[in-house]
Amino acid sequence: MAREPIVILGTGLAGYNTARExxxxxxxxxxxxxxxxxxxxxxxxxxxxxxxxxxGKAPDEIPLADAGEMAAQLDxxxxxxxxxxxxxxxxxxxVLEDGRGLAYGRVVLALGAEPVRPPLAGDAAGEVLSVxxxxxxxxxxxxxxxxxxxxxxxxxxxxxxxxxxxxxTGHRVTVADPAPWPLARFLPEAAGRRLERExxxxxxxxxxxxxxxxxxxxxxxxxxxxxxxxxIAADVALSAVGLRPRTALAAEAGLAxxxxxxxxxxxxxxxxxxHALGDCAEVLPExxxxxxxxxxxxxxxxxxxxxxxxxxxxxxxGEPTPVRYPAMPVAVKTPAHPVVVAPPAPGAEGAWEVAxxxxxxxxxxxxxxxxxxxxxxxxxxxxxxxxxxxxxxPLLP
Amino acid sequence: MSEKANEGxxxxxxxxxxxxxxxxAGLPEEGIAPGTRWEDIPxxxxxxxxxxxxxxxxMVEIAAER
Numbered sequence: 084m085a086r087e088p089i090v091i092l093g094t095g096l097a098g099y100n101t102a103r104e105x106x107x108x109x110x111x112x113x114x115x116x117x118x119x120x121x122x123x124x125x126x127x128x129x130x131x132x133x134x135x136x137x138x139g140k141a142p143d144e145i146p147l148a149d150a151g152e153m154a155a156q157l158d159x160x161x162x163x164x165x166x167x168x169x170x171x172x173x174x175x176x177x178v179l180e181d182g183r184g185l186a187y188g189r190v191v192l193a194l195g196a197e198p199v200r201p202p203l204a205g206d207a208a209g210e211v212l213s214v215x216x217x218x219x220x221x222x223x224x225x226x227x228x229x230x231x232x233x234x235x236x237x238x239x240x241x242x243x244x245x246x247x248x249x250x251x252t253g254h255r256v257t258v259a260d261p262a263p264w265p266l267a268r269f270l271p272e273a274a275g276r277r278l279e280r281e282x283x284x285x286x287x288x289x290x291x292x293x294x295x296x297x298x299x300x301x302x303x304x305x306x307x308x309x310x311x312x313x314x315i316a317a318d319v320a321l322s323a324v325g326l327r328p329r330t331a332l333a334a335e336a337g338l339a340x341x342x343x344x345x346x347x348x349x350x351x352x353x354x355x356x357x358h359a360l361g362d363c364a365e366v367l368p369e370x371x372x373x374x375x376x377x378x379x380x381x382x383x384x385x386x387x388x389x390x391x392x393x394x395x396x397x398x399x400x401g402e403p404t405p406v407r408y409p410a411m412p413v414a415v416k417t418p419a420h421p422v423v424v425a426p427p428a429p430g431a432e433g434a435w436e437v438a439x440x441x442x443x444x445x446x447x448x449x450x451x452x453x454x455x456x457x458x459x460x461x462x463x464x465x466x467x468x469x470x471x472x473x474x475x476x477p478l479l480p
Numbered sequence: 481m482s483e484k485a486n487e488g489x490x491x492x493x494x495x496x497x498x499x500x501x502x503x504x505a506g507l508p509e510e511g512i513a514p515g516t517r518w519e520d521i522p523x524x525x526x527x528x529x530x531x532x533x534x535x536x537x538x539m540v541e542i543a544a545e546r
Contacts, residue, residue, distance in 0.1 A: 131498040134498065147495055386497075389530050389531045414528075416498070469528065470509070
């Protein structure tokens with residue numbers, strides 16, 4: 084067994100889960116482990132940010148452990164406030180921005196994803212916040228303090244979850260999105276429309292088919308000018324238009340990247356000493372990173388990274404273990420009308436069968452031969468998830 | 481369920497994704513009856529939202545969701 088340290092870059096869920104899984108394995112307990120983060124290294128559950136207001140939690144009440152506690156728990160060295168400058172693959176060293184070099188046996192890239200910033204004109208464009216981590220969430224809550232009107236750009240997962248949390252705690256929320264209904268990338272129309280109505284009943288105002296073009300400060304408030312010429316007046320503006328895997332560090336080190344950092348089923352990049360998982364990674368179902376024309380799965384959700392961390396820990400501990408993805412339904416944290424969706428694979432042949440009753444929507448995506456390939460459940464129907472998930476084919480067998 | 485039987489039910493939260501297991505409610509759709517104590521859930525049970533093991537849950541007090 085190699086004695087060289089494993090260096091994990093990132094202390095989000097992907098980084099900490101990999102460390103935790105590694106320490107559960109006999110062979111993984113003996114490996115030297117260093118985690119590096121540019122923030123303070125507190126461990127928290129990112130999905131918790133979406134429900135913190137309704138649960139009455141201040142930002143500092145969300146973390147479950149600080150970096151010192153995590154270091155003790157994981158028997159690891161954790162370097163906080165330590166941004167990485169580059170990876171020197173020839174010298175097998177991670178170089179920090181402060182000039183320190185960390186020798187590595189293997190590196191795990193758990194870098195996460197970056198919020199996409201929509202192009203916005205106007206003198207207050209810089210005041211539009213995005214929430215992608217606890218620090219960003221703290222800034223959002225500081226700005227929110229004492230204010231009522233919130234504009235959200237983007238009716239995807241984060242946009243809908245924040246809209247629910249804010250509206251449920253007495254805020255006046257307006258959500259704008261170019262799509263025709265919420266979660267349009269995942270949900271068939273009937274399910275999206277149901278969520279739209281249920282959140283509207285909670286007080287959310289929707290503006291579909293529009294993008295924001297400029298943000299100005301007018302009479303002390305934000306004025307968001309939309310593509311149809313109308314305006315949203317708000318005290319706080321939040322952008323949640325999407326995430327982009329963080330690939331720059333890998334690309335600068337000469338590793339193969341696509342939409343994400345390309346890895347094979349062993350979560351190896353084009354350098355076998357460097358792995359990647361979680362929101363920064365693009366997992367190739369077959370083939371190797373660097374082969375032309377390969378495209379993989381970019382799945383910025385918790386369940387794929389849990390699967391990834393488990394497999395990668397075994398691989399790092401000396402037992403090469405390909406990552407397997409079962410069907411992985413995504414739960415949308417909209418307590419006013421919960422949603423669970425297992426989207427069919429892109430390009431899958433089939434059609435939605437939609438049923439709706441007072442409890443919610445039950446939409447099943449079936450292949451021409453009747454096999455279940457995906458589903459979307461809302462409201463009371465989310466209870467059917469376990470039974471339906473068992474019918475779905477695995478994403479990566 | 482009587483008041484008495486209802487006493488002392490706890491809620492457990494997945495430390496990875498925030499999923500909450502409420503002992504009083506159970507998870508009937510997964511075959512876990514209402515009132516099932518955390519100790520009585522099998523060790524190989526996994527979080528329905530994110531798939532982490534039972535060992536990655538912890539007990540927390542959470543205010544009621546609105």
